[in-house]
Amino acid sequence: MIDFSIEPEFQARLDWMDTFVREECETMDLLFPEQGAQFDPGYKAARRHLKPLQDEVKKQGLWACHLGPHLGGPGYGQVKLALMNEIIGRSNWAPVVFGTAAPDTGNAEILALFGTPEQKEKYLGPLMAGEIVSCFSMTEPQGGADPDVFTCKATREGDEWVIEGEKWFSSNARFASFLLVIAVTDPDAPLTERMSMFVVPADTPGIEILRNVAIVGDTDPDNGHHAHIRYNKVRVPLDHMLGNPGEGFKVAQARLGGGRIHHAMRTVGMCNRALDMMLERAVSRQTKGKMLGEHQLVQAKIADSIIELEQFRLLVLKTAWMIDEIEAGRMKHGAARKHIGMCKVAMASVYANVVGRALEVHGSLGISLDMPLAKWYAGNMALAFADGPTDAHRSQLARAYLKRAKPADGMFPSEHIPTRTAKALERYPDAREA
Structure with a gap:
């Protein structure tokens, strides 16, 4: 239950x-x-x-x-x-x-699982204490989050790994004390065994921040906090690889599942706040001789927001419960994977719908910076890209269910009424007799 x-x-x-x-x-x-x-x-x-x-x-x-x-x-x-x-x-x-x-929460888990005692002392302790921040450096400018086209590589030379290539949207790199970098170590291996992960101290020679890319909300377009980085023959000791060679995917997955659920539930929290603003506005503002909340279109916006948010909240809680059941050994490993994907896909649309309706109910005040709604709404698309592109999760979810589907046996679908009726009459030939 x-x-x-x-x-x-x-x-x-x-x-x-x-x-x-x-x-x-x-x-x-x-x-x-x-x-x-x-x-x-x-x-x-x-x-x-x-x-x-x-x-x-x-x-x-x-x-x-x-x-x-x-x-x-x-x-x-x-x-x-x-x-x-x-x-x-x-x-x-x-x-x-x-x-x-984020990304410090997931990075801390990776260091705890795969870091050396020295790395844990130098980075994990201060990170968990909130004294430093970190960076997760994975996506690349030519292919985004598609690992099949990653070109940033790490080559072993003696007792060091040499990292060369570019990374894109490496958040907080400018502030980080260390970066977790995914690089290709065996380009001929299967995709899931092609890359490895490294912990790279931020003061290592060769780390070149080409530009700090700004996003919606940044005041300076050339001074954001999502870095375009070039790793110019960056050298790290052999023990700075986290996990074994080719285990970059495995290591990265250790940080993603719970993080996606946390992002989803934080979205619920922000949408709850937007809904509160919508309700307050609806009982505070008059137009056409009556309160906004007395107009049916406004009532529809409120009702749709309440329903969508409640549906999403229950989906996230069910997914969280499934993860707990897996941890307790009552469900098999991977049982929550599809539901985690559902949360990721639904998150951006629910956020856009609820925040967007709240903005509309506030009218011109909603699109002004006197309210937080315009900034929230403009930042919505970030949710579609964080922790992997939403479209990739949508496709993965569909493929998982398509594998379970079976083709119809004959010319017509299995729910074809004339065909099913004929079979029913074969079983009960006297059923329609008076």
Whole structure:
């Protein structure tokens, strides 16, 4: 039986989080609204305000809760993490305040699983403490996230690996203390065995940031935080490979599943906030002699948003529950894969629909920067690309279900009524007699 219930003690923690995020994290959004500001260790004013908030979260035992007990975390299951991320999703700063910001969360898991003791001491500890940030450097300018066309390579020379090539949209590279880089180590191997992953210290000679690409919300088009990087014969020791040669895919997958669920539930949190704005506006503004909320078209926007958001929320919670069941050994490994893909595909459309309707109900105020809705709506497409392109997940999901489908036996579909009726009459020839 599917069960999303939680104990009263944990609900009390969620209630504390909800108040804290609304009062403190959303205030951080207002005080330090610059795109990427939450990842900049050099932003002294923001860091001075951030530190006491992080300390309070740690005091409450809610810091980096995505981590298992072996990494110093509480070992919460995915259902509890989903409920926490629903609250965290209300604020851009909240993930940093709670020690759950991407890509640092996934990178910490990779280092914990595959890093050497020295790497864990140098990077994992400070990363988990929120003292440094990291970068995941995978996509490439000529092929995006398609690994079949990756050209950035790593060649072994003596006791070193030499990395050469370019990477695109390596988020937070300008602030990172280290980068996790995927590079081709055997171009002739099958696709899933072609690449390896390396931990590369940010001060290694040969790392050239060609440009920091800006996205919607950045104030300077040439000073964003998504780097176009050239690795110009970057040399790292042999032990800086994470996992074995050719295991780059395997290592990368260790960080993606839970992250996709967390992103999805944070989307629910932000959409909840947009829905609240829509409802407030509907009972605050009059037109044509009555409140906005009394107009049927506005009522339709509200109702559709409530329904879509509830459907999506339940999908994410079911997926989180399935992951917990897998971890407990009650479901087979991989059982949640299709549902994780469903969450990824649905996330961007639900976000666009709910935020878009909220923007429409606010009229010209909605498209102004006096409200957060325009910025949120413009940033929607980022959700379609984060953690892999949505179209790739849509195609993968369809192929998985097509494998289960069987062709019709004859000329007509299996649900063809005349054919089925004839078969029914063969079984019960006297059924229609008076």
